[in-house]
Amino acid sequence: MLMLSSTVSIKHEEENYMLFDNSNGNIYKINEVSHKILSLCDGENSNENIILSLTNEFDVAKADVKKDFNDLIKILLNKQYIYDNDN
Amino acid sequence: MGLYNMDSYNNKKHINNDFYAQWHFIDSCNLRCIHCYQDDYDYKDIDFDILNSIFFELDAAMSKWKMKCFISLSGGEPFLKPEGLFYLIDLIEQSDNFKNIAILTNGTLINNDTIIKLKKHKKISEIQVSLDGHNEETHDKIRGAGTFLKAIESIKRLKNAGIKTSIMFTLHDKNKDSAANMPKLAASLNIDMLTVERMTTMTKTEEQDFFIEASELKTIYSNVYNEAKKEFSNKDTELSTSRPLWNLIDENLGGYCPVGFSSICILHDGTLLPCRRLYLPIGNILTDGLFKVWYNSDILWQMRKKNDKSECFVCSHSERCGGCKAISYYHNNQDLSSKDPQCWI
Numbered sequence: 001m002l003m004l005s006s007t008v009s010i011k012h013e014e015e016n017y018m019l020f021d022n023s024n025g026n027i028y029k030i031n032e033v034s035h036k037i038l039s040l041c042d043g044e045n046s047n048e049n050i051i052l053s054l055t056n057e058f059d060v061a062k063a064d065v066k067k068d069f070n071d072l073i074k075i076l077l078n079k080q081y082i083y084d085n086d087n
Numbered sequence: 088m089g090l091y092n093m094d095s096y097n098n099k100k101h102i103n104n105d106f107y108a109q110w111h112f113i114d115s116c117n118l119r120c121i122h123c124y125q126d127d128y129d130y131k132d133i134d135f136d137i138l139n140s141i142f143f144e145l146d147a148a149m150s151k152w153k154m155k156c157f158i159s160l161s162g163g164e165p166f167l168k169p170e171g172l173f174y175l176i177d178l179i180e181q182s183d184n185f186k187n188i189a190i191l192t193n194g195t196l197i198n199n200d201t202i203i204k205l206k207k208h209k210k211i212s213e214i215q216v217s218l219d220g221h222n223e224e225t226h227d228k229i230r231g232a233g234t235f236l237k238a239i240e241s242i243k244r245l246k247n248a249g250i251k252t253s254i255m256f257t258l259h260d261k262n263k264d265s266a267a268n269m270p271k272l273a274a275s276l277n278i279d280m281l282t283v284e285r286m287t288t289m290t291k292t293e294e295q296d297f298f299i300e301a302s303e304l305k306t307i308y309s310n311v312y313n314e315a316k317k318e319f320s321n322k323d324t325e326l327s328t329s330r331p332l333w334n335l336i337d338e339n340l341g342g343y344c345p346v347g348f349s350s351i352c353i354l355h356d357g358t359l360l361p362c363r364r365l366y367l368p369i370g371n372i373l374t375d376g377l378f379k380v381w382y383n384s385d386i387l388w389q390m391r392k393k394n395d396k397s398e399c400f401v402c403s404h405s406e407r408c409g410g411c412k413a414i415s416y417y418h419n420n421q422d423l424s425s426k427d428p429q430c431w432i
Contacts, residue, residue, distance in 0.1 A: 009379075009382060009383050011382070011383070011388075013388060013391075013392070014392075014393075018382075020378070020379075020382040020383070021378075022376060022378045022379035022382060022383070023376070023378070024151070024378070025147070025148060025151035025152070025378040026151075027382070
Protein backbone atom coordinates (compact mmCIF):
# COMPACT_ATOMS: atom_id res chain seq x y z
CA MET A 1 0.00 0.00 0.00
CA LEU A 2 1.21 3.49 -0.81
CA MET A 3 1.98 5.93 1.96
CA LEU A 4 2.95 9.57 2.13
CA SER A 5 6.50 10.08 3.35
CA SER A 6 6.81 11.56 6.86
CA THR A 7 8.69 14.56 5.46
CA VAL A 8 5.86 15.49 3.13
CA SER A 9 2.45 17.05 3.72
CA ILE A 10 -0.45 18.20 1.58
CA LYS A 11 -2.81 21.12 1.93
CA HIS A 12 -6.08 22.19 0.39
CA GLU A 13 -6.88 25.81 1.11
CA GLU A 14 -9.66 27.57 -0.76
CA GLU A 15 -9.02 26.90 -4.49
CA ASN A 16 -5.39 25.89 -3.96
CA TYR A 17 -3.81 22.46 -3.58
CA MET A 18 -0.23 22.13 -2.41
CA LEU A 19 2.39 19.53 -1.66
CA PHE A 20 5.04 20.52 0.86
CA ASP A 21 8.47 18.98 1.19
CA ASN A 22 9.05 19.87 4.83
CA SER A 23 12.68 18.77 4.75
CA ASN A 24 13.97 21.18 2.11
CA GLY A 25 11.13 23.70 1.88
CA ASN A 26 10.01 22.93 -1.68
CA ILE A 27 6.39 23.75 -2.42
CA TYR A 28 4.55 22.19 -5.33
CA LYS A 29 1.29 23.51 -6.61
CA ILE A 30 -0.76 20.44 -7.48
CA ASN A 31 -4.23 19.89 -8.89
CA GLU A 32 -7.32 18.53 -7.19
CA VAL A 33 -6.90 15.00 -8.55
CA SER A 34 -3.28 14.78 -7.42
CA HIS A 35 -4.31 16.05 -4.00
CA LYS A 36 -7.00 13.40 -3.79
CA ILE A 37 -4.55 10.66 -4.77
CA LEU A 38 -2.08 11.80 -2.15
CA SER A 39 -4.75 12.05 0.53
CA LEU A 40 -5.61 8.41 -0.19
CA CYS A 41 -1.99 7.28 0.11
CA ASP A 42 -2.48 6.42 3.77
CA GLY A 43 -1.04 2.92 3.84
CA GLU A 44 -4.52 1.40 3.95
CA ASN A 45 -5.93 1.97 0.47
CA SER A 46 -4.79 -0.33 -2.32
CA ASN A 47 -3.95 1.19 -5.70
CA GLU A 48 -7.15 -0.33 -7.04
CA ASN A 49 -9.17 1.33 -4.28
CA ILE A 50 -7.60 4.71 -4.99
CA ILE A 51 -8.33 4.42 -8.72
CA LEU A 52 -11.89 3.34 -8.01
CA SER A 53 -12.43 6.22 -5.63
CA LEU A 54 -11.14 8.71 -8.21
CA THR A 55 -13.28 7.21 -10.96
CA ASN A 56 -16.40 7.62 -8.82
CA GLU A 57 -15.60 11.11 -7.62
CA PHE A 58 -14.42 12.74 -10.83
CA ASP A 59 -16.68 10.98 -13.34
CA VAL A 60 -13.91 10.01 -15.76
CA ALA A 61 -13.04 6.79 -17.57
CA LYS A 62 -11.18 4.28 -15.43
CA ALA A 63 -8.46 3.87 -18.07
CA ASP A 64 -7.71 7.62 -18.00
CA VAL A 65 -7.62 7.68 -14.23
CA LYS A 66 -5.33 4.69 -14.16
CA LYS A 67 -2.87 6.35 -16.52
CA ASP A 68 -2.87 9.64 -14.54
CA PHE A 69 -2.49 7.69 -11.31
CA ASN A 70 0.43 5.63 -12.61
CA ASP A 71 2.19 8.69 -14.05
CA LEU A 72 1.89 10.62 -10.79
CA ILE A 73 2.89 7.69 -8.57
CA LYS A 74 5.99 7.12 -10.66
CA ILE A 75 7.12 10.72 -10.10
CA LEU A 76 6.30 10.68 -6.40
CA LEU A 77 8.05 7.36 -5.79
CA ASN A 78 11.06 8.66 -7.65
CA LYS A 79 11.16 11.75 -5.42
CA GLN A 80 10.56 9.55 -2.37
CA TYR A 81 7.49 11.60 -1.47
CA ILE A 82 5.55 8.35 -1.17
CA TYR A 83 6.66 4.81 -0.50
CA ASP A 84 5.17 1.36 -0.68
CA ASN A 85 4.82 -0.01 2.84
CA ASP A 86 4.57 -3.56 1.45
CA ASN A 87 8.21 -3.40 0.39
CA MET B 88 10.64 25.65 -7.16
CA GLY B 89 10.04 28.91 -5.36
CA LEU B 90 7.83 29.95 -2.52
CA TYR B 91 4.21 29.52 -3.30
CA ASN B 92 2.95 32.88 -2.22
CA MET B 93 1.14 32.56 1.11
CA ASP B 94 -0.23 36.02 0.49
CA SER B 95 -2.57 34.67 -2.18
CA TYR B 96 -4.82 33.81 0.75
CA ASN B 97 -5.29 37.40 1.62
CA ASN B 98 -5.94 40.55 -0.37
CA LYS B 99 -3.86 42.80 1.86
CA LYS B 100 -1.06 44.48 -0.02
CA HIS B 101 1.91 44.18 2.26
CA ILE B 102 3.91 41.40 0.68
CA ASN B 103 7.46 41.96 -0.46
CA ASN B 104 10.60 39.91 0.00
CA ASP B 105 11.22 41.04 3.58
CA PHE B 106 10.75 38.61 6.43
CA TYR B 107 10.68 39.63 10.07
CA ALA B 108 11.90 37.36 12.85
CA GLN B 109 11.91 38.25 16.51
CA TRP B 110 14.31 35.95 18.30
CA HIS B 111 14.21 35.88 22.11
CA PHE B 112 17.51 34.04 22.33
CA ILE B 113 17.78 34.41 26.11
CA ASP B 114 15.14 33.91 28.79
CA SER B 115 16.96 35.70 31.60
CA CYS B 116 16.29 39.28 32.55
CA ASN B 117 17.68 41.65 35.18
CA LEU B 118 14.34 43.46 35.56
CA ARG B 119 10.83 42.44 36.61
CA CYS B 120 8.57 44.87 34.80
CA ILE B 121 4.98 44.83 36.02
CA HIS B 122 3.45 44.37 32.57
CA CYS B 123 5.94 41.88 31.12
CA TYR B 124 4.62 38.80 29.28
CA GLN B 125 7.60 36.80 30.47
CA ASP B 126 6.47 34.23 33.06
CA ASP B 127 9.71 32.43 33.57
CA TYR B 128 13.16 33.90 34.13
CA ASP B 129 15.47 30.98 33.80
CA TYR B 130 19.08 31.92 34.43
CA LYS B 131 20.75 29.48 32.11
CA ASP B 132 24.05 29.82 30.34
CA ILE B 133 23.91 30.36 26.62
CA ASP B 134 23.79 27.10 24.67
CA PHE B 135 25.76 27.87 21.52
CA ASP B 136 24.62 24.66 19.83
CA ILE B 137 21.02 25.84 20.13
CA LEU B 138 21.93 29.26 18.76
CA ASN B 139 23.69 27.63 15.80
CA SER B 140 20.82 25.25 15.07
CA ILE B 141 18.17 27.95 15.17
CA PHE B 142 20.25 30.28 13.03
CA PHE B 143 20.89 27.65 10.37
CA GLU B 144 17.17 26.76 10.17
CA LEU B 145 16.22 30.40 9.72
CA ASP B 146 19.03 31.02 7.25
CA ALA B 147 17.99 28.01 5.15
CA ALA B 148 14.37 29.18 5.06
CA MET B 149 15.33 32.68 3.94
CA SER B 150 17.53 31.18 1.23
CA LYS B 151 14.77 28.86 0.00
CA TRP B 152 12.11 31.57 0.03
CA LYS B 153 14.48 34.15 -1.47
CA MET B 154 13.62 36.52 1.32
CA LYS B 155 15.76 38.93 3.30
CA CYS B 156 15.37 38.73 7.03
CA PHE B 157 15.12 41.70 9.33
CA ILE B 158 15.82 40.20 12.72
CA SER B 159 15.23 41.56 16.20
CA LEU B 160 17.35 40.01 18.92
CA SER B 161 15.74 40.17 22.30
CA GLY B 162 15.16 38.30 25.54
CA GLY B 163 14.87 38.53 28.45
CA GLU B 164 17.55 41.13 28.31
CA PRO B 165 20.00 40.50 25.46
CA PHE B 166 22.87 42.49 27.00
CA LEU B 167 22.76 40.22 30.04
CA LYS B 168 24.65 37.65 27.97
CA PRO B 169 26.77 39.70 25.55
CA GLU B 170 28.77 36.60 24.61
CA GLY B 171 25.61 35.06 23.13
CA LEU B 172 24.39 38.29 21.60
CA PHE B 173 27.62 39.12 19.78
CA TYR B 174 28.11 35.51 18.72
CA LEU B 175 24.71 35.67 17.02
CA ILE B 176 25.38 39.04 15.47
CA ASP B 177 28.61 37.66 13.97
CA LEU B 178 26.73 34.68 12.54
CA ILE B 179 24.01 36.86 11.07
CA GLU B 180 26.46 39.32 9.57
CA GLN B 181 28.05 36.55 7.57
CA SER B 182 24.83 35.60 5.80
CA ASP B 183 23.45 37.45 2.79
CA ASN B 184 19.99 36.25 3.79
CA PHE B 185 19.86 38.72 6.66
CA LYS B 186 19.46 42.39 5.96
CA ASN B 187 19.37 44.17 9.30
CA ILE B 188 19.60 43.49 13.00
CA ALA B 189 17.74 45.32 15.74
CA ILE B 190 18.43 44.74 19.42
CA LEU B 191 15.53 45.18 21.83
CA THR B 192 16.77 46.11 25.28
CA ASN B 193 15.78 47.66 28.57
CA GLY B 194 18.86 49.85 28.29
CA THR B 195 20.23 49.20 31.76
CA LEU B 196 23.34 47.19 30.83
CA ILE B 197 24.89 49.17 28.00
CA ASN B 198 28.38 50.46 28.79
CA ASN B 199 31.18 51.94 26.73
CA ASP B 200 32.62 48.53 25.86
CA THR B 201 29.23 47.47 24.54
CA ILE B 202 29.06 50.57 22.36
CA ILE B 203 32.49 49.85 20.89
CA LYS B 204 31.41 46.30 19.99
CA LEU B 205 28.10 47.48 18.52
CA LYS B 206 29.89 49.99 16.31
CA LYS B 207 31.90 47.20 14.68
CA HIS B 208 28.82 45.51 13.23
CA LYS B 209 27.45 46.91 10.00
CA LYS B 210 24.10 45.16 9.99
CA ILE B 211 22.96 46.55 13.31
CA SER B 212 20.39 49.05 12.15
CA GLU B 213 18.73 49.92 15.42
CA ILE B 214 18.96 49.60 19.18
CA GLN B 215 15.48 49.81 20.62
CA VAL B 216 15.34 50.90 24.24
CA SER B 217 12.15 50.45 26.25
CA LEU B 218 10.95 53.56 28.03
CA ASP B 219 7.59 53.21 29.71
CA GLY B 220 7.24 56.75 30.98
CA HIS B 221 8.36 60.24 30.09
CA ASN B 222 9.76 60.68 33.59
CA GLU B 223 11.51 58.74 36.31
CA GLU B 224 8.41 58.34 38.46
CA THR B 225 6.24 56.67 35.80
CA HIS B 226 8.97 54.54 34.25
CA ASP B 227 10.49 53.33 37.53
CA LYS B 228 7.10 52.31 38.92
CA ILE B 229 6.84 49.90 36.01
CA ARG B 230 10.46 48.82 35.54
CA GLY B 231 12.11 49.31 38.91
CA ALA B 232 13.99 51.99 40.81
CA GLY B 233 16.82 53.65 38.95
CA THR B 234 16.00 52.16 35.57
CA PHE B 235 14.82 55.39 33.92
CA LEU B 236 18.11 57.20 34.44
CA LYS B 237 20.10 54.16 33.31
CA ALA B 238 18.04 53.84 30.13
CA ILE B 239 18.34 57.55 29.37
CA GLU B 240 22.10 57.37 29.92
CA SER B 241 22.34 54.42 27.51
CA ILE B 242 20.30 56.26 24.90
CA LYS B 243 22.62 59.24 25.12
CA ARG B 244 25.68 57.00 24.81
CA LEU B 245 24.24 55.24 21.80
CA LYS B 246 23.26 58.47 20.09
CA ASN B 247 26.63 60.06 20.82
CA ALA B 248 28.26 57.06 19.19
CA GLY B 249 26.13 57.57 16.08
CA ILE B 250 24.08 54.42 16.56
CA LYS B 251 20.49 54.54 15.35
CA THR B 252 18.37 54.40 18.50
CA SER B 253 14.66 54.07 19.00
CA ILE B 254 12.30 54.14 21.96
CA MET B 255 9.56 51.59 22.57
CA PHE B 256 6.79 52.86 24.81
CA THR B 257 4.43 50.05 25.80
CA LEU B 258 1.14 51.78 26.45
CA HIS B 259 -1.27 50.64 29.15
CA ASP B 260 -3.47 52.02 31.88
CA LYS B 261 -0.57 52.63 34.30
CA ASN B 262 1.37 54.94 31.98
CA LYS B 263 -1.28 56.35 29.66
CA ASP B 264 -0.79 59.88 31.03
CA SER B 265 2.81 59.76 29.86
CA ALA B 266 2.03 58.83 26.26
CA ALA B 267 1.53 62.33 24.86
CA ASN B 268 4.74 63.47 26.56
CA MET B 269 6.86 60.82 24.87
CA PRO B 270 7.37 62.75 21.59
CA LYS B 271 8.87 65.68 23.51
CA LEU B 272 11.25 63.36 25.34
CA ALA B 273 12.16 61.53 22.12
CA ALA B 274 12.85 64.82 20.37
CA SER B 275 15.02 66.07 23.23
CA LEU B 276 17.13 62.92 22.98
CA ASN B 277 17.35 63.11 19.17
CA ILE B 278 15.87 59.64 18.95
CA ASP B 279 15.49 58.18 15.46
CA MET B 280 12.16 56.46 16.00
CA LEU B 281 9.49 56.49 18.68
CA THR B 282 7.06 53.58 18.86
CA VAL B 283 3.95 53.82 21.00
CA GLU B 284 2.32 50.42 21.04
CA ARG B 285 -0.46 48.93 23.13
CA MET B 286 0.22 46.25 25.70
CA THR B 287 -1.46 42.94 24.90
CA THR B 288 -3.39 41.95 27.99
CA MET B 289 -3.38 38.15 28.09
CA THR B 290 -5.40 37.39 31.21
CA LYS B 291 -8.47 38.80 32.93
CA THR B 292 -6.28 40.17 35.72
CA GLU B 293 -4.04 41.94 33.22
CA GLU B 294 -7.12 43.25 31.48
CA GLN B 295 -8.43 44.73 34.73
CA ASP B 296 -5.08 46.29 35.56
CA PHE B 297 -3.82 47.50 32.20
CA PHE B 298 -6.51 47.59 29.48
CA ILE B 299 -7.42 50.94 27.95
CA GLU B 300 -10.92 51.32 26.51
CA ALA B 301 -11.25 52.14 22.82
CA SER B 302 -12.59 55.69 23.20
CA GLU B 303 -9.75 56.62 25.54
CA LEU B 304 -7.20 54.99 23.26
CA LYS B 305 -8.44 57.14 20.38
CA THR B 306 -7.70 60.27 22.41
CA ILE B 307 -4.26 58.98 23.41
CA TYR B 308 -3.29 58.02 19.83
CA SER B 309 -4.54 61.39 18.53
CA ASN B 310 -2.59 63.29 21.17
CA VAL B 311 0.60 61.29 20.53
CA TYR B 312 0.25 61.87 16.78
CA ASN B 313 -0.33 65.62 17.15
CA GLU B 314 2.50 66.01 19.64
CA ALA B 315 4.84 64.04 17.39
CA LYS B 316 3.99 66.25 14.41
CA LYS B 317 4.80 69.30 16.49
CA GLU B 318 7.93 67.99 18.23
CA PHE B 319 9.44 66.20 15.23
CA SER B 320 8.78 68.93 12.66
CA ASN B 321 12.42 70.08 12.52
CA LYS B 322 13.95 66.80 13.60
CA ASP B 323 14.94 63.50 12.05
CA THR B 324 12.84 61.72 14.67
CA GLU B 325 9.90 59.70 13.36
CA LEU B 326 6.83 58.25 14.98
CA SER B 327 6.40 54.58 14.08
CA THR B 328 2.87 54.19 12.83
CA SER B 329 3.03 50.97 10.85
CA ARG B 330 0.86 48.92 13.18
CA PRO B 331 -2.92 48.41 13.32
CA LEU B 332 -5.21 51.25 14.46
CA TRP B 333 -2.93 54.09 13.30
CA ASN B 334 -4.83 54.10 10.02
CA LEU B 335 -7.86 55.32 11.95
CA ILE B 336 -5.90 58.41 12.95
CA ASP B 337 -4.60 59.20 9.47
CA GLU B 338 -5.40 57.30 6.27
CA ASN B 339 -1.74 57.44 5.24
CA LEU B 340 -0.60 55.57 8.34
CA GLY B 341 -0.92 52.03 9.63
CA GLY B 342 -0.27 48.54 8.36
CA TYR B 343 -1.84 45.10 8.24
CA CYS B 344 -0.26 42.65 10.66
CA PRO B 345 2.30 40.45 8.86
CA VAL B 346 1.83 37.47 11.18
CA GLY B 347 1.36 34.28 9.18
CA PHE B 348 2.66 35.91 6.00
CA SER B 349 6.13 37.21 6.67
CA SER B 350 6.94 37.13 10.37
CA ILE B 351 7.64 34.68 13.16
CA CYS B 352 8.73 34.71 16.78
CA ILE B 353 11.35 32.30 18.12
CA LEU B 354 11.86 31.72 21.84
CA HIS B 355 15.15 30.77 23.52
CA ASP B 356 14.33 27.05 23.50
CA GLY B 357 13.24 27.02 19.85
CA THR B 358 9.51 27.32 20.53
CA LEU B 359 7.82 29.09 17.65
CA LEU B 360 4.99 31.58 18.17
CA PRO B 361 3.04 33.49 15.53
CA CYS B 362 3.94 36.62 17.51
CA ARG B 363 5.40 37.23 20.98
CA ARG B 364 2.12 38.79 22.02
CA LEU B 365 0.18 35.70 20.96
CA TYR B 366 1.33 32.84 23.14
CA LEU B 367 0.13 29.98 20.96
CA PRO B 368 3.10 27.63 20.43
CA ILE B 369 2.94 26.35 16.84
CA GLY B 370 5.95 24.05 16.98
CA ASN B 371 9.65 24.06 17.70
CA ILE B 372 12.26 25.10 15.17
CA LEU B 373 14.81 22.68 16.68
CA THR B 374 12.67 19.56 16.54
CA ASP B 375 10.18 20.32 13.74
CA GLY B 376 12.16 22.66 11.54
CA LEU B 377 10.77 25.96 10.29
CA PHE B 378 9.42 24.62 6.98
CA LYS B 379 7.16 22.06 8.63
CA VAL B 380 5.69 24.58 11.04
CA TRP B 381 5.32 27.36 8.49
CA TYR B 382 3.56 25.09 5.97
CA ASN B 383 1.39 23.09 8.33
CA SER B 384 0.40 25.15 11.36
CA ASP B 385 -3.39 25.42 11.49
CA ILE B 386 -3.05 28.65 13.47
CA LEU B 387 -0.91 30.26 10.78
CA TRP B 388 -3.33 29.10 8.09
CA GLN B 389 -6.18 30.57 10.08
CA MET B 390 -4.36 33.90 10.15
CA ARG B 391 -3.72 33.79 6.39
CA LYS B 392 -7.28 33.07 5.52
CA LYS B 393 -9.75 35.53 4.17
CA ASN B 394 -12.51 35.79 6.69
CA ASP B 395 -15.46 37.61 5.24
CA LYS B 396 -17.28 37.35 8.55
CA SER B 397 -14.58 39.20 10.42
CA GLU B 398 -15.54 42.79 11.18
CA CYS B 399 -11.91 43.91 10.85
CA PHE B 400 -11.52 42.14 7.50
CA VAL B 401 -14.53 43.79 5.88
CA CYS B 402 -13.79 47.20 7.41
CA SER B 403 -12.86 49.99 4.99
CA HIS B 404 -9.54 50.38 6.88
CA SER B 405 -8.59 46.73 6.55
CA GLU B 406 -5.91 47.25 3.88
CA ARG B 407 -3.77 49.09 6.41
CA CYS B 408 -5.19 47.94 9.71
CA GLY B 409 -7.05 44.67 10.31
CA GLY B 410 -6.66 45.05 14.06
CA CYS B 411 -4.30 43.25 16.39
CA LYS B 412 -5.14 39.55 16.33
CA ALA B 413 -3.40 38.89 19.64
CA ILE B 414 -5.43 41.50 21.51
CA SER B 415 -8.60 40.24 19.81
CA TYR B 416 -7.77 36.66 20.73
CA TYR B 417 -7.25 37.31 24.42
CA HIS B 418 -10.09 39.77 24.79
CA ASN B 419 -12.73 37.94 22.74
CA ASN B 420 -12.81 34.33 23.94
CA GLN B 421 -9.83 33.18 21.88
CA ASP B 422 -11.34 34.25 18.57
CA LEU B 423 -8.52 35.34 16.25
CA SER B 424 -10.89 36.80 13.68
CA SER B 425 -12.93 38.89 16.11
CA LYS B 426 -12.89 42.67 16.07
CA ASP B 427 -9.99 44.43 17.77
CA PRO B 428 -11.51 45.40 21.14
CA GLN B 429 -9.60 48.69 21.18
CA CYS B 430 -10.89 49.83 17.80
CA TRP B 431 -12.98 52.96 18.22
CA ILE B 432 -15.00 52.88 15.01
